[in-house]
Amino acid sequence: MPTKLTIAIPTHNRAATVRETLASIDALALPAEIDADCLVIDNASIDATAAAVDNFARDARLPVRRVFEPRLGSSFARNRAVDETQSELIFFIDDDAIAERDWAAKLFAAMRSRNLDAACGMVLPRWTSEPPPWLGPSLWVKLAVHDRQAIASAPVSSAETLDNYFSANVGFKRSAFERFGKFREDLGVVGGNPISGEDTELFARIIARGGAMGFAPDAIVHHMIPRERMTRAYLRRKSFAYGVGSAFAGGRNHNRLDKLVKNSIRMLAAMSRGDSERAIYHELECANFFGYWRGRLMKS
Known part of the structure; x- marks a missing residue:
């Protein structure tokens, strides 16, 4: 019997970029043992997000569903995704990231082979313009993207660290939320609210309570880095x-x-x-x- 997977995309006022993310999800090459759908959490958007998602869903290969979450904040959106599906696996990708064609298959394979409760994949930068000379690889962690070359040249075990776990590319077993809880809603980005780190707190909680968490370097997404972040x-x-x-x-x-x-x-x-x-x-x-x-x- 196929494993049920929901790919969740929390989004807020990014109608243009979420179309690209959806297109990459719809183009995924999925193994026969995965039965996948896509869930977009429209987190209080006031732009054309609803129309963009609903129009895309009409012709999509994968089932695409949109739900509206009125409480603005990344934790509210992620937890709504968990509540909206009963799938055995929930994979999250950001609304300005592009998944490689084998992303979900590679993340699924890593979780299954290592019996992981949660796994984060590789997040590579997708620069919208040439980064300034000072923005070298040692600073990329501050943008929540990986230095692929550094990871590839280091011992495999060195990648298994909280510093490498980013929620732009993460998969969970549903049972992980039942065992360890969901994202803390007193944390998470809300407009100009300076309280972030809800994803790192959850990853640390899973590890501290005996859960199995790992890094899946072959499961790759490309995260957009606009000029204003540089x-x-x-x-x-x-x-x-x-x-x-x-x-x-x-x-x-x-x-x-x-x-x-x-x-x-x-x-x-x-x-x-x-x-x-x-x-x-x-x-x-x-x-x-x-x-x-x-x-x-x-x-x-």
Whole structure:
């Protein structure tokens, strides 16, 4: 009997890019043992998202369904997807990402062969314009995309880390949500709300409670990086927001005073030798530190 899979796309006001994502999902090469459908969570969109999805669904090869989630926020949208389907597997992809043709098959194979509760695949950058010279591979993690070359050249086990787990490309067994819970709704991006990291918190929770989570490097999506994300100001905001989110998430944290001191020194050293990429990296680590302590104050 085929395994039932739902591919979920949470989206907010991205009518243009979600069409591309849907087209890549509809073009997937799926093995016979997978019975797949596609679920779009329209997260309080006020643009042409509804029409774009409904028009695409009429001629799609895979069944495509749209549901409207009025509570704005990434966690609300993801949890609505879990509630809307009874499929054995739920794969999430972002509304500005393009799946390679064998993405779902590779993610499915990795989860089955390793008996994983959840698995994250490779997220490669899809630059909309030439990135600035300082935006080198060591900073890509701040954009939630992978450096494929670095991962390929390192020991396989080194990829099995929270730093490599991104929700733009993730698959779950339904039983994982039943065992470990869903995305925390007090975390997650909501407009300008600086509390992010709901995905990392869930991944860490699965691991901490004895779940099996892994990295599937052959399951690849290409994530759009627009020009406005290729700025130091954007990266500072994201790093600060992730710090705030980590404070709200609780648990062990490395944001002690020595982190600020070390990264400040390393930032100055990198600046002195003209290494702007590393200088900005350590600047962002400092922003994360300040975000964390801002979050602690917000909680108190």
